[in-house]
Structures are given as structure tokens and as C-alpha cells.
Amino acid sequence: MAQWARRPDADDHPQEQGASLPGPPWPDPDDGGAGPEGDPAGAGAGRRRGRGRRRDAGTTGGSSFPSRAGREEPPQDPAERARAICLRLLTGTARTRSQLAEALRKREIPDEVADEVLTRFEEVGLIDDEKFADAWVESRHHGRGLARRALARELRTKGVDAAVVDEAVSKLDPEQEERTARELVDRKLRSTRGLDRDKRLRRLAGMLARKGYGEGLALRVVRQALEEEGEDMEEHMWGE
Numbered sequence: 001m002a003q004w005a006r007r008p009d010a011d012d013h014p015q016e017q018g019a020s021l022p023g024p025p026w027p028d029p030d031d032g033g034a035g036p037e038g039d040p041a042g043a044g045a046g047r048r049r050g051r052g053r054r055r056d057a058g059t060t061g062g063s064s065f066p067s068r069a070g071r072e073e074p075p076q077d078p079a080e081r082a083r084a085i086c087l088r089l090l091t092g093t094a095r096t097r098s099q100l101a102e103a104l105r106k107r108e109i110p111d112e113v114a115d116e117v118l119t120r121f122e123e124v125g126l127i128d129d130e131k132f133a134d135a136w137v138e139s140r141h142h143g144r145g146l147a148r149r150a151l152a153r154e155l156r157t158k159g160v161d162a163a164v165v166d167e168a169v170s171k172l173d174p175e176q177e178e179r180t181a182r183e184l185v186d187r188k189l190r191s192t193r194g195l196d197r198d199k200r201l202r203r204l205a206g207m208l209a210r211k212g213y214g215e216g217l218a219l220r221v222v223r224q225a226l227e228e229e230g231e232d233m234e235e236h237m238w239g240e
Helices: 040-057 078-090 097-106 111-123 129-144 148-157 162-170 174-192 197-210 215-228
Strands: none
Touching: 078 097, 078 111, 097 111, 129 148, 129 162, 129 174, 148 162, 174 197, 174 215, 197 215
8 A cells, every 4th residue: 555655647657557556546526535554434434435336226227026016916816816816715724605705795795706716615525514503512522521402502603504403403412411510520629628518519510500500400419529529419409
């Protein structure tokens, strides 16, 4: 850098001498007054200008990058959109026709298009409310201990036809339902020990009622469980 400490005169011909210039020999008005040794601030200003020019290049009329508006695709066919939505929702879990129809309405698929697509899905077996209801009863009874009344309520909220609901819950064996109720009570008994008899009764029977068991079945199962634990359960308490 020392060779540039003085201004070259007319007799100096650096280009002819093969000199390598690290930069222009005249001051750059934007470099913040960089000295002979090179001011980092001045160098940074030059880099900032370069970035600015690159950013501007993407926004000028002569840019080689097409605008987003010029690449917009035409709207997708409603039937294609409906099929894509249904397939995505059916991935990994079954859905009722009513659930899918509601999803298509929320996405503003015309009703006639939605009806056509859903009917086709039923024809090829991708939608089957009867199988859905049967599987729901089996899973929710064994997994959560729900009784027929609670299962029917859940299926109705999912838009399953009343006749299909009745058929599905009727397949649940009443004896199996009672066995499940007793298993639920047995698991809960320990947490009620130390409470008085009436409080235990209300807590256990209330637990069964929330799962859809009728009052008669709930009281009978709870009474049997408490009697086996040594509780004195008088018949007149139950209104039987």
C-alpha cells in the first residue's frame, strides 16, 4: 500500500509497469473518508451500496424475474378440490358423510358438487357410515367403557342416521355392558374408601351415569360392589 502514498505524476505509468491496483486511486465520495490503509467503515458502505443495487435489480422493469401476478394459476376445479379435501381428511381416520359434507361447506364447495363427490366416495367404499358406527361402538365401549346411551349420543353428533345408530348400539350385548360397568366400579372403589356409604354410592353411581349407564343398572352394580366390601346396604335405600 506504501506505493500509493503519493499521487502519481505524468511520468508514472503504473499500467505499463504492470502494477496491480487494489482500488481506484481517486477518493470515493461514499467511503466515509477512507485513509490510505483502507477504512473498514468505507468498505462496509461500498458493500451496502452493492446490496442495494442487487435488491433494486429485482424490482426494476428490466428484471429477469417474473412477477408473482404473471405466474398465477387458474382456479382449481371445484370437484377436484372437493376430492382432495375428502382424501386428506380420510387419511388415517374414518369420517362420516355428514362430517365431510360440513368440511366441504366450510371451504365453499358448491352443494351439488359436494353431493356428487360424496356419493362417489360412498360407491367405492371410502365413506361407510354403518362401518363407522360399528367401529365406533366397539372402540369407545372397550376403550372408554361407554354404555349404549352415551355411544348413541356421540354418533348422532357426528351426523350418523338414527336408524344406523340404533343398529350399531343394539349390537352391544347387555351382559357385556353390565360387566364393563362392574369393571369401572372396581377400578374406582379404592379411591372412595374412607368416605361414608352414601357419598361412595353417589360418587360411583354418578361416574356410571356420565358414561351412559341407566340408573337401575348403575345402582345394582354399585350395591353389589359395596356389599362385597362389607358395606351394609339396606334394600329400602334403593327404592326397589
